[in-house]
Amino acid sequence: MTIASWLLYIIVGAHALGALAALGLRGAAGRVLGATGAGAGSLATLGLGAWCLGTGTVLAITAPILPLTGLALRVDGVSAFFLIVAGVAGAAASVYGAAYSAHYEGRYSLRLLGAMWNVLLLSLPIQVLADNALTFLMTWEVMSLSAYFLVLTEHDRRETVRAANWYLVVTHAGFAALVAAFLLLAAGDPTASFAAMRSAVLAPGTRDAVFVLALIGFGAKAGIVPLHVWLPMAHPVAPSHVSALMSGVVIKMGVYGLLRVSLDLLGGGPAWWGGLALGVGAVSALLGVLYALMEHDLKRLLAYHSIENVGIIFMGLGAGLVFQSYGLPALATLGFVAGLYHTLNHACFKGLLFLGAGSVLHATHTRNMEELGGLIHRMPRTAVGFLIGAAAISALPPLNGFASEWLVFQALLGGSTIPRAEIAVVMPIAVAMLALTSGLAVACFVKAFGITFLALPRSAEAAQAQEAPLAMQIGMGALVLACVALGLAPFFVVPVLGSALGGVGGLPTASVEFSLGTSFRVAGAVGQMSPLLVALGLALLIGLTLGSLRAFADRRLRPGDTWGCGRIGHTARMEYTATAFAEPLRRIFAELYRPTQDLSIDFHPASRYFVESIEYRSAIHPWFEQALYTPVLRLLRGAAHRVRRLQAGSLHLYLTYMTIVLVVLLIVARWPR
C-alpha cells in the first residue's frame, strides 16, 4: 500500500461516512459530522494531489465496481493539479458550510444537503482520476446530478426550480455531446481506456468532430458563451458554499475535460482548434464581465464573473493549443500553465467571494446590492475577505489574479513570434479584449465592494447585520491565505504547473523553461516580474509614508459629517446606487445591452406642473440569448407537440411501440457488417 492509495481510500471513506452521518443523524450533529467528513475528504484530496505532484507518483487503480470495465483510476500531473483545486475549495467551503447551513434547520432538508455535498465532493476527485470513458461519463453524471440536487436545496422557490431545470437541460445537452465525442474517440467502444484512445489513429475529420463536440460538452459545463445561460441562474439560488464549490471547482471540470481530451487524448490539433477556444474564451470573458456590470444581485454578479474567468482560462488554453500546433512547445506550455494557474486562482478568489456573499446573505437575508451598504462597520472581517477577493479577481498586484492574468498576457504577446497574418490579426484583438475585460472587472468590483460594504446601510437589515459565525470566517480566511500565497509565489507555482503538464500531449517533459528565483523569467515570453518584491516594496513604501507623515505632518483629525453641499440631512437615499454606478457603462455599451426604458409620471389632478409620483423602469435584455434560445425552445416545443401524437394513452399502443423497437434492434444487431 502506498501513501497515495491510502489517501485515495481516505477520500472515499471520509465522504462515505460524511454522507451517512448527514443522512442518519438529525440536527446539529448530522450537519457538523457531514461537514467534517466532507472537510476531511477534501483535505485528503488536497493531500493526494500535492503528494502526487510533489513526488511525481503515477498511480493507477482498477476496481471492479462498474460493470463492463471496472472503475479505472489514474493520477498524472494534470489530474493531481485538479485534485488540489478541488481540495482547497472543497475544504474551505465544507468548513464554511457547517455553519452556513445551520439557518436551513427546520426549513429545508439538511440530510439531502449534507449527503449530496459529500457525493459531489467525492465525485470531483474521481472525475479527474477517471481513466476510461465509462468511468469518466458515469462520474460526470453523478457530479451533475448531485450538483442539481444541491441547487434545488431551497426547493420551494420558483426561481430555484427554474434555475435547476435550466441547469439540468443544458448540462444534459452537453452530456449528450460528450457521449458522442467519446464514442467517436473510442471508435464506438464505450469501454475503451484512455490509453487506447491516446494511441488510436483517427481521421482528421473525426478528430475535428471530437474536438468540437468536446468543446460544446465541456463548454456547457464551464459556462462558455452561449452555453452559459444556466450559470447566472443556478449559482445565485444555490446555498452559498455550494455556489462557491460549483463556481470554483465544478465548472472547472469543463476546463479539465477539454484539456484532457484535446491535449492528452487527441494530442493537440490544427491551429483553428486553439483559435476557436481562444475566440469563445475572449467572447465569454468580455460578455461575462459586461453582464456582470449590469447585475445588482450580488451572487448573480459573481456568477457572471465566473463566465468571465472561465473565458480567460479558455484564452490561455486556446493560446496553448495554437502554439502547440505551430510547434512551439515552450510557448504552448506557457499558455496551458497560464490557463491552469488561473483555474486554481479562480477557485480560490471566486470561492472566497461566494463565501463572502453568503455571509452577507446570511446576515441581511438579501442579495440585492441596492439594499446593502455600510457592512464594513458591522462585518469587518467578512469585508476584508471580500476586499481581498475583489482585488484578486480584478487582477490587482500583488494578488493571485494578477499573476495568472499576467501570464495569459505574456502568452498572447509571445504569439507575436509566429509570422502569420491570422496570428497578427487575432493576437492584438485578443490582447485588447482581455485588457478591456480586466479593466471592466475592476470597475465591477469597485461597484460590488463599494456598494455592498461601504457608505451608509441602505436598509434596516443591512444596518442590523451581524458578523458571520467563526466557522464561516475560518472558511474565508483559508481562501484569503491561498489568494495571497498564490499571488506572491508564482515563481514556485509556475514551475510546478510546468512539470505537471510535462509529457502530456507531446509537451516537453522537463520544464527547464521556467527559471526559479524571486523574479521569474519565462523563455519564449517577453517579460519578467516579481510579485513578491512588488508586495514587499508596496508594504515598505506604505510604512515609510505613514512614518514620515507621523513625523512631519499635522496629526490633528476631527470627525465631521459627509460633505453634501451643506444639505441638512444625509440619508442612504442620497448615496450613489449600484445602478447609477454602472450607468455610464450601460450607456456606452447600449448597443449590446439594448436597455428598455419605461417612464410613467402621475401628475397632480390640479395641475400638470405638480407631480405626484414618477416611476422609471429600465431593464436590459440579453438579446443574443433570446435570439439563440427562443428559436431552439420553439423548435423543441414544436417537436414535443408532434411527439405527443404518439402518446395515445393506450397500453396496447405502447406495447406495439416496444415490439417494433425490439424487432428493429434485433435486425440491426444481426445485420452482417
Place this chain on the structure above:
Amino acid sequence: MSDAFSQLSVLGSSLTLIFGLILLWRRGVPAYISAFAAQSAVLAGVAAVVAHFGREAELYWVAALLFLVKAVAIPKLLRDMERRFGTERELQPYVNTATSLVVAGLLVLFGYAIMRPLVAVSRLPTRAAMPLAMALVLVSLFVMISRKKALTQVVGFLMLENGIALLAILGTYGIPLIIELGVFLDALLGFIVMQIFVYQIHDTFETIDVEQLNRLRH
C-alpha cells in the same frame, strides 16, 4: 537607404490613413475638408518620396499635380460648397462614432490580412505600406456606407480615390502618366457630377442628408 525609404512610405501611408479616420471621429464638415487636404498633401509627399528613391522622374509631376488639384483646388471648391449650405453636421450617422472607429480598426487588420500574401511575394521597398493603402480604401468605403450627409460622402469618395492612387504609387511606382491622368480626370469629372447632384439635392430637399433621397421613391 532603402530602409529609410520603406519607413517613410509606411509613415506617409499611416498618415493618410489617420486623416481618413478623422472622417469617422469628427462631426464638422470643415474638419473633413481639412483632413482631405492634408491627406492629399501627404499623398503628394509619398509620390515625391517614391519618385526620389525609385528614380521615377515622372512621379514628380504626379506629385505636383496631386498637390495642386487635390490639396489646393478641390478643398477650395469643397469649402465653397460647404459655405453655401451652411454648417451641416454629421450628427446621427448610421453607425455611432465609437463603433465606427473600432470597425475601422478591424478593417485595417482585415486589409493587412488580405494583403499579406501579396506583401510576402513582393520585393518592393514600399511593400510594407500597401496594406495601409488598402485599409484606406476600405475605410473610405465604410465612410460612404455609414454616413448620411452628401458632403461627407463626397469627401469619402475623394479619399477612396486617394487610397487607390496611393496603392498605385506604392504598388507599381505609379502607373504610366497617361493612365494616371485619365484616372485623375475621371475623378475630377466624378467630383463635378457629384457636386451638381449635391446642389440639386440641396435645392430640392433643403438639406443634403441623403437619407432624404428615400423620399424619391414615393
Place this chain on the structure above:
Amino acid sequence: MRLFAKILKVGLVTEPLGPGDDAVVRVARAVEAKARKLLGRAVAIREVDAGSCNGCEVEITGLMSPVYDSERFGIHFVASPRHADLLLVTGPVTRNMEIPLLKTYEATPDPKVVVAVGDCAQTCGVFRGSYAVVGSVDAIIPVDVFVGGCPPEPADILRGILTALDRLPVRKGRA
C-alpha cells in the same frame, strides 16, 4: 491649417495684461507678502452664497479673471470646503442657508478664516427684517473680516482677504 492659425493667434496675444489700477497692484503686493508668510502662499477659498443677490458673486468672479488674476497670489477657489482655508460668505443668511452655512464652516479644516463680503453679509442690507432672513453672517459663524460695499470691488475683496489672513494664528514647530 485653421488649428495652427488659431494657436498662432492665441500665441501672439499671450502678453500678461497689466494689473488694473494702482490700488490693486499695491493690495496685490501686500496680499502676496502676507499670504506667503501665513499660509505658505497658498490660499484655497470656498465661496458660500448664503442668500446674496449675486452682485457680490459677479465681483468675486472678477477676482479670477485675467485682469485681477488672483491665482498669481496663490489664491484659488476650490470645489469643497474640505480643501479650503478661507470661506468667502456673501449675502444675508436666509433661513434655508443657515444650516448649510454652519455645515460648511464645520466641514472646513483648521486653520481657517471667514471673510463676509458685501453689506448684506454685515447688516442684511435691504433684506433686513425679511421673514426669510435669519440675520447677518456673524450671527451664524464667527467672521474674521467684513468687506463693505454693495457690491464691493474685487480690490476691496482682496484687501479683506489680506486682513483676514493677518488674523490667522501662525502655527509654528511641528505644524
Place this chain on the structure above:
Amino acid sequence: MTGFLLEAAQVLLALALAPGLVGLIRWMKARLQNRRGAPVRQPYLELRKLFRKEVVLSTNASWIFRAAPFVVFASTVAVGFLVPLLAVPLPFDEVGDLLVVVYLLLLGTFFLALAGLDPGSAFGGMGSSREMTVAALAEPTLAVAIFALALGAGSTNLGQIVGRTMADPLAAVSPGHLLAFAALFIVMLAETGRLPVDNPATHLELTMIHEAMVLEYSGRYLALIEWAAALKLLIFFALLGNLFVPWGVAATLTPTALSLAVGALLVKLVVLAAAVAIFETRVAKLRLFRVPELLSASFVLALLAVTSSFLLR
C-alpha cells in the same frame, strides 16, 4: 550598490519634480489665457500647506478611506522605481514590466474609487463611477500599445524597450512607434485627468471625474493624493519621453552621462508640458459620453501601431 542608489535618486528626483511639473503646466496655461498665473513653485506651497492642516474625516467613512491615500501614494511611488527616468537598465527592471506598471496604477485607482464611495456622498460615487469607466476603457489601448512596443523590443520590460530604441535610432521614427506614441498620449490625457476627458481646474461637481472622488479629502490625506496625481503625470510623461525618444538616457553610470540624462529628462518634461498646455488651451472638455469615442480613436491608433510593427518586422 550604485544601482540602488540610482533607484533612490530617481524616485526622489521624480517626487521632487512632480509638483513643479503640474505648476509648469498651470503657468503655461495661464499665460496662454493671457493671465500672469501662479508661479511654477505654487504646487509645492500648496502641498506644504495641506500637510500642516488638520483632517476632517466623515463619520461614515471606514478604514478604507484612511488607507486609500497611502495605497495610492505607495503604488505610484512604486511605479517610480520601475520606470527608467535617467538610466537603463535599472536594478529593479526585472521586478516589474510595463504590465506591472499599468496594473499598479490600476491598484491606486481601485482604492481611490472605493474611497470615493466610502463616505456615502453622491459626488464621490459619481466620481468613482466615471473614473472607473474611463480607466476601464483606456485599458485596451494601453495593452495594445504595450503589445506594439513589445513587438519591436521583444520584451515588455521597460529597460529593454528603451535599450532597443537607443540601439536603433531609426526605430524611433518608425510608424509603429509614432502611432503608439499618439495612442499613449491620448491615454495619458485620460488616465491623468487632463482636459478633453476631465478638467483639472473645474469647480462644478457635475463635470468632475477625478476631483469628485477626492472632494471629501482634506489636509495630509489630500496632500498625498495630490502629490500622487502629480507623480502619475510625471511618470506618464517620462514613459512617453523615454520609451519613444530615449536619447539622453544614460547607459553607463558616469557623472557626465547622468547629468546629461537629468538635462534630457527636464527638456522632455518641459516639451511635453508645453504640448499638454497648448492642447488644453485649444480643446474643450468632451461630454462624458463622447470620451469613449476619443478612447476608441486611441485604440485604433494603437491597433495601427501593432499592424505597422508587424509589417516592418
